[in-house]
Amino acid sequence: MQLKTKLTNKVLLYSLVAVIIVSSIAPFVWMVISSISTDIELLSTPPHWIPSSPIFDRYMALLGIGGDRVVSRIGPSFQLSITAFKCGVINSLLIGILATIICVVFGSLAAYAFARLKFWGREKLSFILLGTRMTPPISTVIPLYLMIKALNLMDTRTALVIIYASSSLPITIWVMGSFFQTVPKDIEDAAMIDGCSRLQALVKTILPLSAPGFVAATIIAFLNSWNELFLALIFTQSNASKTLPKVISEFSTAFAGIDYGLAMTGAVIATVPPILLALLGQKYIVKGLMGGAVKG
């Protein structure tokens, strides 16, 4: 009797786990399948769940492998979207990396001040920091638009780098600050007794010890800009600055009709970096984003 309930419990548990895994992965799988299905298969009713002759032309075209032959096989009308996509990858990488560097460099200095030093206005400033972290982009976008326009930075990467850096900075400071606090103060004191200045102590003891915080902050800041669409819609127009999310959004709205095959291919490519980063830094990111709110 006992054995039997134990067995049914096991079966129940594993089937629940199976349901959870399948529903987490199924949309991904469908995204990949759609990206390698032929147009005929994509437009069949009922859907062809498993492509009979998978094609990788779209990947080759979007990643710039195989040249014009591949593009002409997909259809010359997609030439514009393909070019836009390639520019989007480069823009997104450049903007993401630059914004992240600004965030992490400036953010770590500020985080150190908040985590370690006593100064006038500290409480108020950390409160303001939290407040700005919650501010949605819509609250600031109109003045930013007017400022960027006045500075003649419309449709430039520079505009997005500045804006993304400012929007990720509060959370970067917050995440790194909470990691800095976990480094014992004695180590830093010891370094200073041995003749390090405070700045040297920061660079030589705290930074290496709070490496997880850096990983978390870097990933969060990069993903914020890699995934951002709203501001990109407003501040970019041409291939000179369009980011990947904007290009992908155009796959479904602007260009010659909707080609879901190409859209899904773009989607897969855009998803690979964040998924990899999320997997690599999972532990740290979650810890960082929770900000100590739930102790685990």
Place this chain on the structure above:
Amino acid sequence: MKVSIFKPRTDSRRWYTALDWDKVNGKLFPYYLLAPSLIIIFGLTIYPIFYSFGVSLLNYNLLIPGKSFAGLGNYMRLFMDSEFWASLGRTLYFAMVSIAVQITLGMIVALVLDQRFVGRGWTRAIVLLPWGVPTIVNGILWKWIYQPNYGALNGLLYQLGFIKQYMQWLSDPWLAMHMIIIADTWKVLGFYVVLFLASLQSIPSDIYESARVDGASPIRQFIHITLPMLRPTFLLILVMRTLETFRVFDIIYALTQGGPANGTKVIGYMAYEETFRFLDFGRGAAVSIVITLLVAAFSLLYIRMFFDRDVQFS
């Protein structure tokens, strides 16, 4: 301790030798560190919020030349507009339904993943995967899944016999709202599961043991131990989710663009449309100020709840 990053050369003939520069620098050191960040945050977040308020007091439409002072005119017109209240209502509805669904599902999944089974670590990683997907990718992916003629959802439900004919998932305002919530839930659920898991694991196991010794059934243990212990996590998700609803944009942009019949136009999307589609900056700014105030109110609640006591930088 000596701090000297901006220490001037000592020159006995100059006035500043009277100052103890080490001491001054020591006092100012924190501000040196903070300066770059504060300049960026004040210049690009805080100042624009006030600037936004200024714009909201203007008659300022890019389609009509010139601008003039409007006082609270934009706000008055906004509060008289039923579409504004409707979009606020939709935002609230979106928040409530998604919170209810995501808390319930998140907790169930977390409870399952808290059990012992083969491949538990992998499963936890897999559950968090959708959270890494860019929101616009999530939007376009679900647009394809919901596609009425060739979409996977129709195909699957039809083949399994759940529906007799293909459905138009995004053509009915009410249905579209719920389809968006489903798509959104798929993306964010993993994060809540991880939050729940973390707090489940922080419950000391001896509480369960003594409850078991006292003869409490698993269900009673759940009601009297697990649920109360998860309370902080519930509150956290409640506030986080509410705050996030004001940011929801990408998925609506990709799936419905606020339609059909404005059925999915939440307040954030309304602010975007008023400003960048109808180019009425004054009115758009007024909507964004309303959002800012609502977010500020919820943020205060959030800060009070979680950061006042133990986690403030101290």
